[in-house]
Amino acid sequence: AQSVTQLGSHVSVSEGALVLLRCNYSSSVPPYLFWYVQYPNQGLQLLLKYTTGATLVKGINGFEAEFKKSETSFHPTKPSAHMSDAAEYFCAVSSDTGRRALTFGSGTRLQVQP
Amino acid sequence: KAGVTQTPRYLIKTRGQQVTLSCSPISGHRSVSWYQQTPGQGLQFLFEYFSETQRNKGNFPGRFSGRQFSNSRSEMNVSTLELGDSALYLCASSPNTGSGANVLTFGAGSRLTVL
Numbered sequence: 238a239q240s241v242t243q244l245g246s247h248v249s250v251s252e253g254a255l256v257l258l259r260c261n262y263s264s265s266v267p268p269y270l271f272w273y274v275q276y277p278n279q280g281l282q283l284l285l286k287y288t289t290g291a292t293l294v295k296g297i298n299g300f301e302a303e304f305k306k307s308e309t310s311f312h313p314t315k316p317s318a319h320m321s322d323a324a325e326y327f328c329a330v331s332s333d334t335g336r337r338a339l340t341f342g343s344g345t346r347l348q349v350q351p
Numbered sequence: 352k353a354g355v356t357q358t359p360r361y362l363i364k365t366r367g368q369q370v371t372l373s374c375s376p377i378s379g380h381r382s383v384s385w386y387q388q389t390p391g392q393g394l395q396f397l398f399e400y401f402s403e404t405q406r407n408k409g410n411f412p413g414r415f416s417g418r419q420f421s422n423s424r425s426e427m428n429v430s431t432l433e434l435g436d437s438a439l440y441l442c443a444s445s446p447n448t449g450s451g452a453n454v455l456t457f458g459a460g461s462r463l464t465v466l
Contacts, residue, residue, distance in 0.1 A: 269453050280355075280441055280457035288453060327394060336453045337384045337445055338407045341394035 239264050239330045243342035251350045256300075256315040258345055260328030263309065269331035270304065270311045271339065272296065276324045284326065287311060298322065323349045353378065355458035357442050363464045369430040372461045376423050376444030382406075383425040384455060385417060388439040397440075400425055401447060429463075437465045 244259040262268060269288050273281040285296025287304040295301045298321075302313040311328065328342040356375040364370050376383050385397040396409040400419035417427040423444075429436055439462050443455035 271454075273457070278459075280357075280459045281443075281455075283454060283456070286454060329394075331453060337382055337399045337443075337455060338396045338409065339386075339394075339455065340396070343393050 239268060239340045241328045241330050241340060241342040243326075243328050243345050245345055246343065247346050247348065249348040249350060250318045252320055253317050256318045256322060256347065257312060258314075258326050258328075258347070259310070259312045260342055261308075261310050262328075262330045264330060269336060271329045271331075272300075272302065272311070272313050273327045273329060274298075274324050275327065275344075281327065285313060318347075318349045320349050320351065323347055355442055355444050355456055357440075357458035357461050359461060360459065361462050361464075363466060364432050365466050366432055366434060368432050369428060370432060370463060371426055371428045372440050372442075372463075374425045374427075374442030374444075374458060376425070376442075377456055379446060380444035380456070381423050381447050382445045383419055383423065384443045384445070385425070385427050386441040386443065386457075387411075388441060388460070389435075389437070394441075397427065432465045434465050436463065438463060 241262045271286045272284040274284045275281050285294050292304040300313045300315045326345045329339040358373045382401045384399040388394045398417050399407040403419045414430045419425045439460045441460045443457045445455050
């Protein structure tokens with residue numbers, strides 16, 4: 238079974254500082270990997286995705302991530318945090334039995350300090 | 352293009368009752384998935400429907416059921432509600448083919464409170 242581990246349930250950065258979110262996955266085959274962002278009282282919005290092809294992927298809101306198969310990691314970064322980035326972020330991996338049956342990490346709450 | 356629409360957004364039920372939640376996918380999307388989000392268990396997959404058939408199912412008791420209609424709209428039902436069923440229920444749709452076939456677009460969710 239697939240699993241994902243998000244490192245850090247809470248991350249706090251200053252406005253303008255680098256944002257780094259961390260996710261490691263376990264998979265016996267190259268998975269489909271996703272990051273979603275959730276703002277208060279809202280659903281999930283796709284932040285970025287790795288399916289096949291290029292290992293460096295760009296997402297919304299200035300985030301990008303490198304898929305590192307050897308490290309089984311997929312860590313998004315953003316060079317300069319903005320107050321509007323404050324939200325909860327979830328890493329997810331597709332199941333090998335159903336690509337729409339995502340297994341989610343436990344979430345990382347990002348705080349941006351002024 | 353309209354997004355995924357879930358109704359109702361908020362509802363309160365009492366233990367033992369049943370509830371039905373509705374989801375209208377993005378036009379053209381034929382796959383609909385449901386997820387439960389709770390503070391304790393996080394986001395968990397409930398089931399996926401495609402062409403009116405359940406294609407995949409998560410590890411939930413039989414009290415949780417769903418269906419999909421010919422227009423791809425989906426409903427999920429929870430019978431004999433328990434306090435632990437209080438959660439945000441998220442619906443997601445995706446196309447079945449093409450480059451976005453594995454990308455889920457989520458609705459805003461239905462927040463269920465069981466008293």
